[in-house]
Structure formats: structure tokens, C-alpha cells
Amino acid sequence: MDLRQALKQRVLVADGAMGTLLYGNYGISSAFENLNLTHPDTILRVHQAYISAGADIIQTNTYAANRLKLARYDLQDQVTAINQAAVQIAHSARQHADHPVYILGTIGGLAGDTDQEIQRATPAAIASSLTEQLDALLATNQLDGILLETYYALPELLAALRLVKAKTDLPVITNVSMLAPGVLRDGTTFAAAIRQLAKAGADVVGTNCRLGPYYLAQSFEHLAIPENVQLAVYPNSGLPGTDQDGAVVYDGEPSYFEEYAERFRQLGLNIIGGCCGTTPLHTAATVRGLTSRTIIHHRTPTHQPLATPLAPAKGQHPFLAKVATAKTVLVEMDPPRNFDTTKFFKGAQRLKAAGVDGITLSDNSLAEVRIANVTIAAQLKLNYSITPVVHLTTRDHNLIGLQSEIMGLHSLGIDDVLAVTGDPAKLGDFPGATSVSDVRSVELIKLIKQFNSGIGPTGKSLKQASDFRVAGAFNPNAYRTDVSVKSIERKLAYGCDYIITQPVFDLANIYAMADALKASNIHVPVFVGIMPLVSKRNAEFLHHEVHGIRLPKTVRDRMAQAELDGNEREVGLQIAKELIDGVCEVFNGVHIVIPFNRFKTAIELVNYVQQKNLTATH
Template sequence: MSFKEALQQQVLIADGAMGTLLYSQYGVNSAFEGLNLTHGGDILKIHQAYIAAGADVIQTNTYAANRIKLNRYGLADKTKAINEAAVSLAHTAQVAAEHPVYVLGTIGGIAGITDTEIEPLTAEEIDAGVQEQAEYLLNTQAIDGILLETYYDINELKRAFKIVRQLTDLPVVANVTMYEPGVLQDGTDLNTALQELAALGADAVGANCRLGPYNMSRAFESVNLPENSVLAVYPNAGLPDVQDGKTVYDSPAEYFENYSAIFQQQGAHLIGGCCGTTPAHIKGLVAGLQSRQPITTKIVTPQAAVTPPAAADPRQHDFLQQVRQEKVALVELDPPKTFATAKFFRGAQALNQAGVGAITLSDGPLANPTISNVALAAQLKYQYGITPLVHLTTRDHNLIGLQAEIMGLHTLGISNILVITGDPAKVGDLPGATSVYDLHSVELMQMIKKFNAGISPTGRHLQEKTNFAVGGAFNPNVRSVDRACKMIAKKVAYGADFIITQPVFDIEKVHALRTALDEQGITTPVFVGVMPLLSYRNANFLHHEVPGIRLADDTLARMQQAEAAGNEREVGIQIAKETIDAICADFNGVHINTPLRHHEISLELVKYVQAKNTVNV
């Protein structure tokens, strides 16, 4: 009987986790898929143990055996060999089995909100990785089908299925992964997602990973039996624990026995295990089935209706409206490093009275600790009526902290954010501190935009939409501004509502930036950075020691001459005004970096920018 026929006619028990067993032996600092080449005997024993436990279906040890993930371990050139060895090992176990066993070639999801690539992957790169791996698996002609598993992104899974279907007529199992029971990461409910996959032609559709049996069964209560397809369920053993620095699952195998019949009644034709499960868990699934006959009808418990998120309060991002019509200055005012805040608030008030578009508040500049910019932003807004623009770094917050920070900002009514990566912790006052970097800045932009749609990163509906204006940072101090400008286009594509650049000290960079933006058709508001120089020594420090800042040779020469003449501050302000002249010839937005908290200098420059609107009237 073919796998397709068996899948349609009976309930099949699949194997459990491969990685969990390998982790217990080899830890996390190795590519489990690479063990196909170096420790094939261990892989074979695991396959045999699952078969001995009663598994009808086993999967190849190829979950992350694509070029992209293998490259992290220096194994990209062995992608073909690793996949072929995995199939050979599974096939060896299959041939020796005393009952019919089917082998599925496994392809795991690649994209995700915890991806650790230097740059977020494009859809084209991901799809190329899937196609290459699928071809290697299929060319062995020793598998009975393909298992697409652990896909958080339904669109990525749909693309992967289409790629595989173009390559083969073998059965394809397509499994999504949920953070929240019954809903995917983008807010799509599980039933809708599985029906869509079935309509594309997947032979089995289901879910795996993240959730234990209890929450997985809850999720499937609202799933209809699909037409021309069947359901698959691969729960985790339960929630993991950490013991002696290792992740462990201590849910007893006997617990699984209670759920095989439950999943059968919910319509599953394929029941297996994911993270934390062992041959003992699979033996429990087998023992829990009194019959292998699939159900043909099902009473579905409708998923609770989701109340559409309430619209956010009509908070206007005035500076973004103004900058399309007139010159607007934003001023960055660094939070104090001590509790002496009087000067900070005096400066903010003076700048606000001068007509500044917003006060931007850095988040630990140069990785040095300061008072929380969120706390100061709330004071500016509610005590002084000043519009704050808060920097939010990916350096200081993991995914949990970022979500809490975003929700907190919305609750405070602070709706302007500049998303930045943040300087590495090791360059600051506390080099022993740890940088987090769970997300790239563009991924954080995407996350915030999901909040604007009323959806959390896990797909949970938040009952209210946020109304964030999200900015992206850009460094024009590079050799080729036109090529670097592609990063602005990328950030705009990810949801950036405006761009703030690093300070510019070369007028030619300003003109080159305008030309590059026009050539790419980018109309998103850009606030070009200006930083007044205080002294020749200050100029040298910025040029040689601050990442992302470079001064033109003539600027350094002028500041050196000013040092000799004793008028460094005057010359520094004059250079800043000349830079503003160049910026305002091409842009409406200016971002003034206050030097060493000397707000009076920024105040003079704000008035200089404002005067240009009077001249233009």
C-alpha cells in the first residue's frame, strides 16, 4: 500500500523528536543534520527505536538541512551529502522494519521572528533553499513523501508547497506552527490556514511544535475536516524546563497515551510528536488507539469570535504632516546620565517654544546608561506638552521586552518611534553588559506595524490598534550613497514612515543622497542629521572614534584653524548652518544632534531652520 493510500484509509502513528535525543548527547553547539555524515549510527538507532515503539512513519534528519542554515556551521558545501545520507539512514531502518514503515523527507521552515541572519532573508533566498533541498531529497528516489514542518509564516509554507509540488507527485504533509492555540503568527485562524493549504493540494495539513497535547487539541477543536486532504498533529511533549543549564521536557510518556484517541476524534490521520517527545511517547500514542479507523464526520466547536480591534486614538504625527509642506527641525536631546534633570527639561521647553517638530530621545547612546527615555518621554508629553520621539533599540530588549516596551509606549500615548539596532554593549561604560539583538531593526519595524493592525507577534488579537509612526536610521557617510540608499528602500518596504540620518559633515553627501532617493523613487520624509562641532578636539573624536560618523577634510582643517584662532564654537556653528543650507536646498527635514547637551546651540539652529520657512513664504 502506498503512503498516499495508507494516509487516506487509516490513522498512522509518526515518530517523535530527533533533535531532542541528539541534544541530550551533543548539546546545542553542533548542526544535528551534520551528524548524518559523522555519526550515522546514532541517527539509525533513533529511527530504529521509533519503529520499535510502533511508528508507521519516520522522517529524515533534515529539518535544517538547507544551505542557509547549514552555512551557520560551515556545512553549506555539504548540503547535498547531508540530505542524501539522511535518506539513506532512514531507508535502512525502513527496510529492516518488521511492519510497513514510510519515510518522509523533512524540510523545515526557514524564516521566523527569531532568525539570526546578519540580514533578514528575502523570499527568493528562502525559496531557493527549499528548492535545492527538495531536489536532493527527491533525487534519492527512496522517500515516500515530503514533510514541510514548523512553518510560522503561512505564506512561506504556501510557497514551499508550490515549489515541492512542481517537483513531485508524492504526498506532501504541510504543518504550520502556532504560538497561540488556534491562531497563526499573522492572526490567521488555524482552520482557515489549513483549509487554504488543503485547497492548494496538500495531502495532509496540520500543525506541529510549540504547543503540548492539551493546547494542540484545543486548537483542533475548531478545525473542519478538509476536503481532499487529511489532518496531521505533532504536539510537543509539553512546556520545557531548564535544569542545570539544559532544556528538558519532563512530561511523562504515559500522558501522551491519553491524547491519541482525542486527536483521532478530531480527525487526525497522522499523529506524531515534536520537541521533547521520545520513543516512549510514541509507544504511548500507539497504546492509546483502540482503532485505526479515521472518522468521517466531526462536530466542530466554533472558534470564539474575535472582536475587531478598536481603532487607535486619533493622535496626529504633526511633524510628518508639516515636513511635506515646510522645513521642520527635530532635535535629539540625550537623556541625562545622572538625576540632575532640570537642565534637560529647560532645554526641551526652550526648543519646543522655538517650534521644534519633536524632541528625539536616544536609548543608551554609545551603549552608555542614561535615564530611561520612555520615562522622560512621558514627562515631556504630559507635564510640558512636548512631542517626544523615542529611540527603541534591538540591543537592549529580547522579544519579550520589546513587546512589553511597545505596549507600554502605546499605553502612555507615545506614538513616535525611531527603530535602531543600537551600539554594541562592549563599546560603552559597561563592557560586561550583554547585547541582545533578537531582531533586526527592520524586523522590529514589522512587529510594530503588526501592533498597528491590532495583532501581537504571536498572532494574538490585542483588542485595540496602535498608531505608531515608525522611523528608520540611515548612515550616508559611506563611499557610495546610491548603493547604501537601497537600505532606505528596504526599510520603507518594511514599514518605515520616515528616515533619520546620522550627522552629515560633507555637503556633497547631502546632494548625493537626494539624487539617489529620486532615482529610486523614494518619497518617504527624510530628516538629515546635523551635529554642531564644539572644538577641533571634538571634531577629531567624532571623526576617528564614533561609529558611522566621518568629517570632510576641509571641515577638520577649518576646525583646526579655529582652534588656533580661539573661535572654535563660532566656526562649528557656522559649519552647521552651511550644512543646514545644503540640506534645506534638497530636503524639508533636519535632525539636529545636541552636542554634549548644549541645548542653546540646538536652539539657535532650530531658529535658523524656522527662518527658512519665512523666507520661502
């Protein structure tokens, strides 16, 4: 009897985790899939233990056995050997089973992976990687089906399903992974995902990983799906914790799976297995918990509420509206280093009176500790009616902190954000501090803009849509402008709305940037950074010690002569005005970076930009 026939006749119990079992019970933390070659007996014992516990279905130890993931361990040329060894081990394990056992060739998803190389992989590279692994698995002619599991992105899973269906007639089980019950992280309902996968030809559709039995059972309740769709569930043993050494552990009791086994059957599940943290003891508990193997067809409720993304409540973003037709000026300020904020806010008020269109607030620039810029931004907006643009760095926040910060910004009505990586932590006051690298700045842009749909990163409704406008950073001082432009193109693809550049000290760089953006058909607003020099020493420091900034020799020579003449401030201002003249020939946006929060200098330059608008109207 083949797997399709078996699925029509009885509820089947699948095996549980491989990776967490090897990690927890065997102390193995290397590439688990390579053990198919180096320690086949270990993998064989795991399969045999699940079969002895009563598993009707086992999956090959190939979850991450693709070229992209194996490259982490320099094993990318072992794809075929690793996958085919895995199938052979699974086949050997079932040879002496006392009941029919079906083997699924497992292929895991990539969209949830945090590895930056995998995140950069093109759809073509992902398809090629999957095809190579699939070909290796199918070449063994010993599989009963294919399992596509732990897919966080439905489009990726649908694409994988199409590739598999084009290669084989074997049954295909497709499992999405949810961060919250009943909804995928892009806001697609679990029910909608099941319908799309069934329509695309999946034999069994379901879910695995992330959530335990409680939430996954909840996801199947009141689920509106077509009749005769076969369903699978592979819950984690529960939520993970950490032991005294900081290692991730699961301590969900097998008896809990015994309690849920019959409930899953009553909900219409055809395959009941386990994922992270589960062991053969959980499998045995599932077998004990089933009062029958008779299939109960899933009952579709009469009414099913539809989840629809919320449209953002559009704000005015006045400086972005203005920059389309007139010269517009933003000023960057560093939040205070101490609790005395009087001078800072007095300076901000003077800038407002001078006509500044917005104040951008650095996020601990040069990794030096200052008052949190979100706190300062809230006071500028609420107490002084000044538009703030908050710099948000990936350096200081992991994914949890970033999302919390974004939600906090929206709750304060602060809608303008510059997404940046941030200066390395080792440069600042506390060189022992570490930088966080959960995401890059381009992914931070995408994360921020997702909130505009009213759907959170877990896929759950936020009950309100944000209206963020996100700036991307651009370095016109780079040796290769084409590389910097490619970076902007990626940021625009992720949702970037406008550009704020590093300070520029060379007119040639301004014109080269304008030409490069025009050649690439990039027409978003651009605010070019202008930093007035205050001394020769300041000029030399910026040129030699600040990453991403270079000063022409002519500028440094002028500041050296100014030091001799005793008029450094005046010459620094003149250079800044010359640069503003160049900027205003090709762009409407100027971003003045105040050195040492010298408000008098900033105000003079704001007035200079504003005068250009007055001149243009006469």
C-alpha cells in the first residue's frame, strides 16, 4: 500500500525532531546533515527509536541539506552524497520494522534563515539549490513522498511545490510555519494558505515548528478549508527556554502530546507528528493518546471572519511634500550627553524660527552614549511642534527591540525614520560593547514599512496601520559610485522613500551622484549632507578617522590656511555655502549636520538655503 492509499484509510503518526534531539541527547552541534556521512549509525538509531515508538512516517535527515545552507560549513559540494546517504539510512531503519513505515524526503525552507548570504540569495539561486537537493533525493528511488517543511513565506513554499510537482508524482506534504496561531507572518490566514497549497497540488497541507500543541490546535479550530483536504500537524514540544549555560532547551512533557493526540484527530488531522524538542517518547505518547485511527473529515464552519490589512492613515510628511518643488532643509542634531537639555531645546526652537523643515536625530553617533533619540524626538514633536526624523540603528537593537521601537514611534506619532546600521560599537565610549546584527539596514527598511499594512511581523493585525516614511543612507564619497547606487536600488526595493547622504565635501561627488542616480532612473527625494568645518583639526579628523568621509586636498589646504589666518569658522562656512550652491543645482534637499551642536552656524546655513527659495520666487 502506497502513502496516498494509507492516508485515505487511517490517521498516521509521524516522527519527531532530529536536530534538537541530536543537540540535546547526543551533544552534537555541528552540521546535523553531515552526520549522514560521518556518523550514520547515530542517525540510524534515531530513526529506529521513532519507529519502535510507533511512527508510521519518518523523514530523512536532510532538512538543511541544500547548497546554500551547507556552504556555512564548506560542505556545498557534498549535497548529493549527504542526501542520498540520508535516504539509505532511513531505508535501512525500516527494514526490520514490525509495521509499515513510509519515508519522506525532507526539504526545509530558507525564508526564515538569518544567515545574510541566504537572505541575499536570488529566487533563481534558491530554485537551483532546491532542485539539486530534490534530484539527489529522487535518484534513490526509495522515497514514499516529499516533505516541504518550516516555510515561513507562502510564495517560497508555493514555488517549491511547483518545482517538486514538475519532477515527481510522489505525494507532497507542505507545512507552513506560523509565528502566531492562525496567521502567517505576512498576514495571510492559515486557511488561505491551505487553500492555495491544495489548489497548487499539495497532497497534504499543514503546519510545523514554532508553536506547541495548544496554539496549533487553536489554528485548526473553526478553519474554513475545502472538503477532502488532508491535513498535517507537527507541533513543537512547547516554548523553548534556556538552561544554566544559556543553551536552548525544550521541556514539554510527552504526556501533553498524549492529551492532544485525540484532539488533533477530532479536528480532522491525517498526519500527527512532532517538531523541535520532541523525542521518541513524544511519538509513543501520541500513539497512546489516539483512541482510534479512523479519519474524521475536517468540518468547515459556516462563517469565517476575513482578515484584511488596514490601509495606513496617511500623514502629511510636510518636508517630503515640499522637497518636490522647493529647496528643503533638514538639520541633524546629536541628543545631549547629559541630563541638561536646556541648551539643546533652545537651539531647536531657534532652528524652527529660522524655518528648518525638520530635525534629524542621530542614534548614538560614533557609538557614544547619549539620551535616547526617541525621547528627544517625542519632546520636539509634542512640546515644540518640530518634525523629527529619528535615526534607527540595527547596531543597538535585536529584532525584538527593533519591532518594539517601531511600535513606540508610531504610538508617539513619529513617522519619519532613517534606517542605518550605525557606527561599530567598539568605536565608542564602551569598546567592550557588542553590535547587534540581526538584520541589515535594508531589511530594517522592509521591517518598518511592513507596519504600514497594519500587520505585525508575526502576521497578526496591529488594529491600526502606521504611515512611516523611511529614509535610506547613501555614501556619495565611495570610491565606486555604482556600488553605492546598487545599494540604494536594494533599499528602494525594500520600501525606501527618500535618501539622506553622508556629508559631502567635494562638488565633483555631488554631480557624480546626481548623474549616477539619473542613469539608474532613481527619482526619489535626496537630502545631501553638508557639514560645516570648524577647524583644520576637525577637517583632518574627518578625513583620516571617520569611515565613509573624504575631504579633497583643496578643502584641507583651505582649512590649514584658515588656521594660520585665524578665520577657520568663516572659511568653513564659506566652503559649506559653496557646496550648498552645488547641491541646489541638482537637488532640492539639504541635510545640515551640525558639528558639536553649534546652532549659530546651522541657523546661518538654514537661512542661506531659505534665501534660495525667496530668490527663485522673484
